[in-house]
Amino acid sequence: MFSGIVAASCQVLSIDQKNGIHRLTLDLTGLTQHLEVGASVAINGVCLTVVAIDDVSVSFEIVQATYNQTNLRILSPATLVNVERSIRLGDEIGGHLLAGHIAGVVTVLHVHISSNEHSVEFVVPEPWRKYCHTKGYIALDGVSLTLASFDYETGTGIVNLIPETLRRTTLRTVAKGKLLNFEVDPTTLTIVDTVERILQSMPKTIDEPKHKASS
Known part of the structure; x- marks a missing residue:
């Protein structure tokens, strides 16, 4: 992990x-x-x-x-x-737990740089969008990040990068068109898949309760 x-x-x-x-x-x-x-x-x-x-x-x-x-x-x-x-028992979890199991790659659409902001916009392939939500966790190229915003329809997400992340990681070189490894939050993935599986196993319609005839 x-x-x-x-x-x-x-x-x-x-x-x-x-x-x-x-x-x-x-x-x-x-x-x-x-x-x-x-x-x-x-x-x-x-x-x-x-x-x-x-x-x-x-x-x-x-x-x-x-x-x-x-x-x-x-x-x-x-x-x-x-x-x-890999983390060891007792280590501080400064980001969020990751398995290192990559869902696929996302494509960078835009990089916005100003005096007080550095953000990256990218598009998530459709099968993985259900695991993404605003303020949710993801990882890009192994970096734990929080989605500043996410659009389910278009699959576009935005993350903000702090100076320390830029200094320490390769995200400082990200440009439009670059491919980044993408991992969803394992906890979110487990919850979504489990709920979907339970709902799919339930009857499509619920029969009306049968009332006994009054005597």
Whole structure:
């Protein structure tokens, strides 16, 4: 599990492919203390497993389905990615709980920058809109964010970015047309899916109660 509080933006050293498996190697300077092979790390919000460690160079393997579904497919050497180590029991949850299971990618429609505001507008694919609502939680490229507004009809959402988020994450480089990994709040997803399943299992019509004839 993760909290959506990115530790740092780190550089891609290499990304190779062999037999349908993609191997991603990053420079995780400052983030390797107590890191072991088999550990889970979120890369742009995607939960990946460490397969090799060589000093500060850390490698991960990506299956084709994950590669196709996320923006990891557009990475190249020298690209920066958001990195978060998995949380441990007792850690402060500064953002919100995330599983690192990406729903898909969203496309940035507009970036608004002024002297006192930095906001990003994007569009959510239709199947995932039911899990989004104004003031609800989402994650973009692994960053825990609150939806400042959301339009169910168009699927457009807006998030505001504070200076610390811009300093620490790759969201500072976001521009129109960029693809961002998108994860919905797991709690919201569970509630919506459970309620839908219960409602679908209920009878379509409710029979009127039968009254006994008066004697």
